[in-house]
Amino acid sequence: MSWLWDRLSGWQQRKIETTARTELVRLTGLVLRKEDAPGALAERLEARIAQSGGLVMIREPFAWLLSRGLVQRPACSDTRCDDGIRLDTNEACESCGNVIHIRRAHRARLGAQLDQEQPGLPTAERRQVLEERLREHTEHESETRERRHAAQRAQSERMRTAARERAAREHEEAAAREAARHALPCADCGSKDAAGLCAACSRRRELNSVITEAGMCEVSWTANPNRPDDVATVMDRVRTEILDRVTASVDELRTALEADGVAIADDPSFPDVATSRGLRAAREAAAEYRITALAQLARTRQAQTESRYAYAAEQSRSHHRHAPTGPDTIAAATQAAETARARAAEDLLAQRLERLRTQHTPLATDAERLVDALTRITGGAA
Structure with a gap:
C-alpha cells in the first residue's frame, strides 16, 4: 500500500x-x-x-x-453488493445469484431453441451461434431498457412542464383574484378600490369590536341577559366610558405635541399615530373590564364550590395525609383552590359571553358614535 x-x-x-x-x-x-x-x-x-x-x-x-x-462495484441492484459480496455479511450476494440464475436459464433456453432448430450442429459452430444470439439478446435488452428510460425521462419532463404551467396558471389566477379584491369597494362606506374595507372603516370596526367585548364583560356580571333594556343600558354606558378614555388619551398626545411645538395640522402621520394610541387605550380599558368581570365571577357560588372541592382534593392527596393541616399542605391546598376558582371564573365568563353574542347585537347607533369618536381622534374625517 x-x-x-x-x-x-x-x-x-x-x-x-x-x-x-x-x-x-x-x-x-x-x-x-x-x-x-x-x-x-x-x-x-x-x-x-x-x-x-x-x-x-x-x-x-x-x-x-x-x-x-x-x-x-455492485454486480446487481443491491446497494450492499460489492463485486458479488455483501458488505454487511461478507457473504455471496443473493441478488447476484438471482441475476446469474436468470442469465443461465436464458442461456439454456436459447441453447434448447438452437438444438431444436439446428440439430447436430458441430460444437464449435454451436457455441459461436449461441454466443451471437446471446449478444443480440443483450443488445435487445439494452435497447429496450434505453427506450424505457427515455420514455420515463420524457414522461418526467412532461410532468415537470405541466407542473410549471399549472403553477404559472395558478399564479396568474391568484394575481387576478388579488387585483379583483383590491378593486372591491368598502363594504361600510362604499369607497372605491378599498379591497372590501377601507382603513377608516377597518379602524371603526376594530374599535367597535373592542368596545362590544368590554361591554359584554360588564354585562356578564351586572345585568340580566334576559332583559334587553338592561343589557343595552350597560353596553351604552361602557361604550361612553371607553370612548371618553380614547378621546382623553388622544387629547393628552395632542397637548404634549403642541407643547413641544409640533404642528399637528401639517403632520400627515398624526392621524395614524393618534388612531393607534386611541385603539391602545380602548384595548387597555377592555382588559380592565375583563379583569373586573373575572374577579366578580370568581365570587359566585359555582366558583366557590369548585374552590372548596379543589382544596379538599389537594388536602386528601397521599403525600399530604400524614399532615393534612400542616403549613405545606395548607399552602398547596390554597394554591389549588385559587387555581380552580380562577379556572371556574374563566369558564363562566366564556359561557356568558357566548350566550350574549348569540342573543344580542350591537346597537343601531354604534356606527354614528364610532364615526364621531374617530373624527375627534384624528381631528378630521374618520
Missing part, C-alpha cells in the same frame, strides 16, 4: 485521502458495525490489487485508486 501512496504527488494524496474518508462515511451506513468500515475498505483494496495482478501492474496509481481501488 505504501508503494502506491509514495507514487502520488501532494495534491493527489490529499484528493485520495478525501475520497477515502467519503467512502468510509458511506460504508458506515452499509456494514453491520461502523467500526468495520475501515476493514471493509482495506479488504476491497487488497482484492482489487489482486485482480489487477499485483502492485507492479498498476501503472497509474491515482487514476486506478479513483476509478477501481476505492469505489464500490
Whole structure:
C-alpha cells in the first residue's frame, strides 16, 4: 500500500485521502458495525490489487485508486453488493445469484431453441451461434431498457412542464383574484378600490369590536341577559366610558405635541399615530373590564364550590395525609383552590359571553358614535 501512496504527488494524496474518508462515511451506513468500515475498505483494496495482478501492474496509481481501488462495484441492484459480496455479511450476494440464475436459464433456453432448430450442429459452430444470439439478446435488452428510460425521462419532463404551467396558471389566477379584491369597494362606506374595507372603516370596526367585548364583560356580571333594556343600558354606558378614555388619551398626545411645538395640522402621520394610541387605550380599558368581570365571577357560588372541592382534593392527596393541616399542605391546598376558582371564573365568563353574542347585537347607533369618536381622534374625517 505504501508503494502506491509514495507514487502520488501532494495534491493527489490529499484528493485520495478525501475520497477515502467519503467512502468510509458511506460504508458506515452499509456494514453491520461502523467500526468495520475501515476493514471493509482495506479488504476491497487488497482484492482489487489482486485482480489487477499485483502492485507492479498498476501503472497509474491515482487514476486506478479513483476509478477501481476505492469505489464500490455492485454486480446487481443491491446497494450492499460489492463485486458479488455483501458488505454487511461478507457473504455471496443473493441478488447476484438471482441475476446469474436468470442469465443461465436464458442461456439454456436459447441453447434448447438452437438444438431444436439446428440439430447436430458441430460444437464449435454451436457455441459461436449461441454466443451471437446471446449478444443480440443483450443488445435487445439494452435497447429496450434505453427506450424505457427515455420514455420515463420524457414522461418526467412532461410532468415537470405541466407542473410549471399549472403553477404559472395558478399564479396568474391568484394575481387576478388579488387585483379583483383590491378593486372591491368598502363594504361600510362604499369607497372605491378599498379591497372590501377601507382603513377608516377597518379602524371603526376594530374599535367597535373592542368596545362590544368590554361591554359584554360588564354585562356578564351586572345585568340580566334576559332583559334587553338592561343589557343595552350597560353596553351604552361602557361604550361612553371607553370612548371618553380614547378621546382623553388622544387629547393628552395632542397637548404634549403642541407643547413641544409640533404642528399637528401639517403632520400627515398624526392621524395614524393618534388612531393607534386611541385603539391602545380602548384595548387597555377592555382588559380592565375583563379583569373586573373575572374577579366578580370568581365570587359566585359555582366558583366557590369548585374552590372548596379543589382544596379538599389537594388536602386528601397521599403525600399530604400524614399532615393534612400542616403549613405545606395548607399552602398547596390554597394554591389549588385559587387555581380552580380562577379556572371556574374563566369558564363562566366564556359561557356568558357566548350566550350574549348569540342573543344580542350591537346597537343601531354604534356606527354614528364610532364615526364621531374617530373624527375627534384624528381631528378630521374618520
